[in-house]
Amino acid sequence: MGSSSSSLNNVPDGQQLMQETGFSAAHLLRLYERFKFLDKDNRGHLRSEDFEAVPELSENPIGDRIVGAFFLPGQETVDFSSFVRVLAHFRPTEKNRTRAGAQPEPANSRNRKLKFAFRLYDRDRDGKISRTELLQVLREMLGMQVTEEQLQSIADRAIQEADLDKDDAISFDEFRKSLEKVNIDHKMSIRFLE
């Protein structure tokens, strides 16, 4: 405890981040190491090029979306706290946590996880996943292997299934409803970040 807290001092806003995100000191330290590793030029913040340097990410169909999620709108750099705050969404949900009503919803609650995923779809941040946005996602995921018509059909069907208020787009509530059977806590958690 003693040693980790002393090295925790090297982590900017260490204590505050720990409280906010619920990461343990050890985890936070590990994430800081990783942050420094990614930050090759040692600037103290990450740019998109640093993210793209991760090899597997380039193979990921939605890689650029994920990278984009780290950057707050308008910003071009990611400092450590933003880095950690985004990753906090992927902590496994704690089952028996009781929190006072005044506390903000923890980052790794089911709702926040879903919101994070929703924002990845909804790039223009208008609160809805429009058909074009869905098509984009499908195109990225399915790539060159399918024809445009098939993509359109799938997008249509998806929207028809989920769209309850008939606005031809999927709002966050509809999104959440369509995933109610999926165990989001399980699907959006990385054990590493416990």
Place this chain on the structure above:
Amino acid sequence: MFWRRAAHGRVGFRRSLPELGLLLLATLVLLEGSVLPLGAASSPETGITPGAGVSHGHADKNHSETKHKKPFPVLGLNYDSVKTPFEISLWVLLASLMKLGFHLLPRVSSIVPESCLLIVVGLLVGGGIKLIREEVPPVLDTKLFFYCLLPPIILDAGYFLPIRPFMENLGTILMFAVVGTLWNAFFVGGFLFAVCQIPHASLSHIGLLPCLLFGSIISAVDPVAVLAVFEEIHINELLHILVFGESLLNDAVTVVLYHLFEEFSEAGTVTVLDGFLGVISFLVVALGGVLVGAFYGFVAALTSRFTYHIRVIEPLFVFVYSYMAYLSAEVFHLSGIMALIACGAVMRPYVEANISHKSHTTIKYFLKMWSSVSETLIFIFLGVATVEGPHQWNWVFVTATVILCLVSRVIGVVGLTFVINKFRMVNLTTKDQFIIAYGGLRGAIAFSLGFLLDIEHFKDMREIFLTAIITVVFFTVFVQGMTIKPLVELLAVKKKQEAKRSINEEIHTQFLDHLLTGIEDICGHYGHHHWKDKLNRFNKKYVKGFLIAGERSKEPQLIAFYHKLEMKQAIQLVESGGGSKLPSAMPSTVSMQNIQPKNQPPPPKPTERALPQLTKGREEEIRKILRSNLQRTRQRLHSYNRHTLVADPDEEGFQDIILKKQKMMELDRKIKEMANYLSVPSHPKDSPTMSRARLASGRNTDFIPAQQQKGNKKSPDPQAYNIKLPAGGVPTIQVDLASPQSPDSVNLLDEIGKAEQKEDSGLMMKPPESNGPEKAGEKDGWRDQQKLTRCLSDPGPGAEDDEDEPFLP
């Protein structure tokens, strides 16, 4: 109860024939006076009236003896040559009739699980035989069991194994299977040895090693029993896969322990080296079995790639390769069950992509049929073998065994869960633990293994062991099997989700998979998703291209899933059509790949592709353009008939597009109506064709064809796609129907007939018996559900879900 069941089980007019045949056979048995399992065949009859059966037999005996004296045998008896197949058939028939009978008595089968009833039947049959002949044939022959009865059940389980939950919980399953079984074996064996030391129990001749051997036999959870019982209680997927997976994977442990202790019992002593070798042996047995199975699975997949010319024998490849995998594993003393599971699981995604739809159905049905009959036979034979013995009842031993089994199972599950929960993301609750512990049923495998014990070596002990095994099996199957259902209800354990996966879930799940993989990469953490992603990539790049024929190999999983959904819907709609001429239509996007695999690969085909080309996006554009020209945005061009219209050379391309789109829209709408949507594809009618329609139909002077008038009354909303989901929640599909004939012909009929319409769209495709669209819709919806289940050839409760499982995890 048995008599009533037998009576129910047979259709009236058939009652005489089997009875007559059975009487004749009873005659022959008495004539020959040899030991035959045939007696069982006569027992249903004799079960009813033992005395009468015997007397009848005597009467017939005389009769047949007189027959023998005739110079020229007009009617001869040659039972010997058909004896074995005949008996086998009679047993199978008995089993099937029993199954039939149970379902005719729903009340009984809701209280008592089928397995219990079958064992009771077996007991009665065995009792009947014993009454007649004093000796019951050894029906539960070990060879018969392990080579004929067990493989179909295991193959059925392995082929339809839900891969995703299995892999996700693999660690937990392995822990339970390996560590749990080991714990059970040693605990039971050790404590039994202690019990045997009790001075007055007359068990002191049983040494430690035989006790451990017994422990290893009795500790394995039995897949057959688990399947039989769990199938009826419909618990949630997680628990089902945990208990079931455990029952499958513990075979390796059982095999190793059994052989180990059997060898050591003969040797008498155990050294550390032996223990070490035992561990190695376990790894070899387990991994070897899986490798053998995977090898055969790949070969089967490869073979299926080339079967497009001879579709009829496709199922055969699946069965034979799997059976060979099983037998090959048995040759090397590897775990045959694991080989079978591995073979089925490995082969399935590729084979399913290659074979025709009918072959798929055939495989499914055959597997379910064989496994069903096998299971029934196993339980009946268990009953018969119980009557047969050999038994030696020892109160102390038996009670100790039962109690120890229960206790060790509970302790094992609780202890293991405590450890496992530290590594699991979704913890196992106490309720889960209880079900897992309570669901640890023993069954016929344990009995067969006991039977397999060498009579020489285990002289005095074998009978005691067998009796104890039977008692435990009976206890678990009867007591635990019967009470688990009410307990599940009582504890409000989560039940199986009946709903199928939607395309949204599929899309989002894949998206989340990619998301997590990306996050893991950013964190530099090589976790679960990372490796799964790598495996999928490898699979896609190398394996699929090799094992899957033609274009299917490049088809992404999402597309495959989507096509499956569409296919199902199309079949459903076609079945529920209600008199329309649509049955000829097939969804073009699906037909290419699934129905006519011989056809050219999907994308380049121009004619069929032209239809789906005009999807909603493009339609939107066109609609916008045309809206500026036209007031009405909704139109149905029913009477459009190419031959009567003058082609406008100016709008060649555009016209084609529009025409085809119209057709698509019409047919689309028809389907929607039938499936009870109120769909308003506000397809903005283009002026040129509209005018042509007017010209052609000559019906109205107004600018709108008749249908549109009526149509417009209801929903003047020109807004785009209002797809209202029906009550059943069945989403629309874009079905491109190949034949343009049907809509036209039907259209004309409808146009003439209809005066008042209640639907938004003009065309009425109502089934004749409906009073109104709502009612028709409801009925349709309900019928749809029925037809959906029927036409999707659902052979069993759990099978349907497997279909929806995407091919690859």
